[in-house]
Amino acid sequence: MVDLQGQYSSIKDQINNSLQEIMDTSAFINGPEVQKFQKELEEYLGVKHVIPCANGTDALQIAMMGLGLKPGDEVITADFTFAATVEVIALLQLTPVLVDVEPDSFNIDPEAIRKAITSKTKAIVPVHLFGQTANMNAIMEIAKEHNLYVIEDNAQAIGANFHSKEGKTIKTGAIGHVGSTSFFPSKNLGCYGDGGAIFTNDDELAHTLRGVVNHGMYERYHHDVVGVNSRLDSFQAAVLRAKLPKLNMYNEARKASAFKYNEAFRGEKHVQTPVRTGDCDTHVFHQYTLKITNGMRDELVKHLNEQEIPCGVYYPIPLHSQKAYIDSRYNEADFPVTNQLVKEVIALPMHTELEDDQIAHIAKTIKDFINK
Numbered sequence: 001m002v003d004l005q006g007q008y009s010s011i012k013d014q015i016n017n018s019l020q021e022i023m024d025t026s027a028f029i030n031g032p033e034v035q036k037f038q039k040e041l042e043e044y045l046g047v048k049h050v051i052p053c054a055n056g057t058d059a060l061q062i063a064m065m066g067l068g069l070k071p072g073d074e075v076i077t078a079d080f081t082f083a084a085t086v087e088v089i090a091l092l093q094l095t096p097v098l099v100d101v102e103p104d105s106f107n108i109d110p111e112a113i114r115k116a117i118t119s120k121t122k123a124i125v126p127v128h129l130f131g132q133t134a135n136m137n138a139i140m141e142i143a144k145e146h147n148l149y150v151i152e153d154n155a156q157a158i159g160a161n162f163h164s165k166e167g168k169t170i171k172t173g174a175i176g177h178v179g180s181t182s183f184f185p186s187k188n189l190g191c192y193g194d195g196g197a198i199f200t201n202d203d204e205l206a207h208t209l210r211g212v213v214n215h216g217m218y219e220r221y222h223h224d225v226v227g228v229n230s231r232l233d234s235f236q237a238a239v240l241r242a243k244l245p246k247l248n249m250y251n252e253a254r255k256a257s258a259f260k261y262n263e264a265f266r267g268e269k270h271v272q273t274p275v276r277t278g279d280c281d282t283h284v285f286h287q288y289t290l291k292i293t294n295g296m297r298d299e300l301v302k303h304l305n306e307q308e309i310p311c312g313v314y315y316p317i318p319l320h321s322q323k324a325y326i327d328s329r330y331n332e333a334d335f336p337v338t339n340q341l342v343k344e345v346i347a348l349p350m351h352t353e354l355e356d357d358q359i360a361h362i363a364k365t366i367k368d369f370i371n372k
């Protein structure tokens with residue numbers, strides 16, 4: 001699905017040299033590489049504060065802790081996303097409220113958010129799924145109306161642009177009150193292990209978050225709040241510093257591959273290619289996800305496996321049907337889109353090193369099979 005080796009070979013010397021330097025200086029934790037990366041990411045995203053942490057799941061959890069959400073507070077998020085999003089809500093004893101998504105963008109449906117709001121609702125967590133910006137104009141409006149926090153799970157969309165209805169272009173993750181991301185190796189900006197970050201433009205919240213990631217400590221050995229230990233290490237920061245200047249180029253390469261796939265599937269009755277709800281800049285194709293609309297998705301997965309073509313089903317089970325998150329409050333009739341998507345979606349190989357002949361071969365194999 002991804003080709004990390006190919007990408008590494010193009011930045012090998014730079015990465016090897018910075019890793020060697022860290023070993024020579026033993027600045028393993030919170031060294032200069034981490035500080036520099038933080039500044040560079042703030043600049044790139046156009047956000048006032050970046051707080052690096054250990055992974056994208058921690059980033060979400062820390063964001064919720066920093067906002068002071070309390071047990072029983074309801075947090076609305078998408079039924080169709082990776083479990084990390086709902087997991088941290090549950091871990092903090094907040095009440096997850098899963099809602100349906102839109103059929104074309106796969107992103108949380110603002111109308112479903114509206115219907116789910118109660119007097120206990122405190123926050124909305126939109127996920128910019130597969131690299132495409134959620135409908136943040138509508139979501140920010142709902143949040144403002146009901147006085148809710150917006151926590152953007154930006155693990156799949158770093159570098160994507162959002163166009164506000166006031167005509168501003170803002171990077172995803174910097175739109176809501178707080179944003180989070182993951183630097184897991186396969187993400188659009190990935191390190192060589194685990195990593196994550198939290199973003200905000202709010203000075204006070206940033207201060208709180210910097211304490212939360214460090215055992216609730218604002219002054220050495222004074223613990224004002226219950227915190228966690230969540231750090232980005234210097235090695236990972238060095239890798240990210242080498243890759244950040246190339247992120248736009250990497251995202252352009254993904255887009256170019258997506259357009260080639262689109263072209264190859266043009267006119268196919270049973271294949272729906274990804275629908276972009278905004279302009280080209282609002283989708284950075286973390287995944288290239290097709291909908292197979294003639295009921296052959298599972299057979300196709302099996303066939304591609306036999307042909308040794310990688311593919312993935314993100315996600316095969318709606319979160320509201322996962323054992324850990326089943327809740328009698330949910331009604332199947334409230335999730336028609338997610339219940340359908342889990343049967344139709346298939347993600348194809350997508351990375352920065354895809355070759356035209358690979359795309360052609362993958363598309364032909366799929367078309368031949370679907371039309372057999």
Ligand SMILES: *Cc1c(COP(=O)(O)O)cnc(C)c1O
Nearest residue numbers: 055056057082084155156182184
């Ligand atoms: C990857 C991912 C996460 C979690 O990130 P980790 O670094 O693996 O903890 C959270 N949310 C979404 C949508 C993701 O894709």
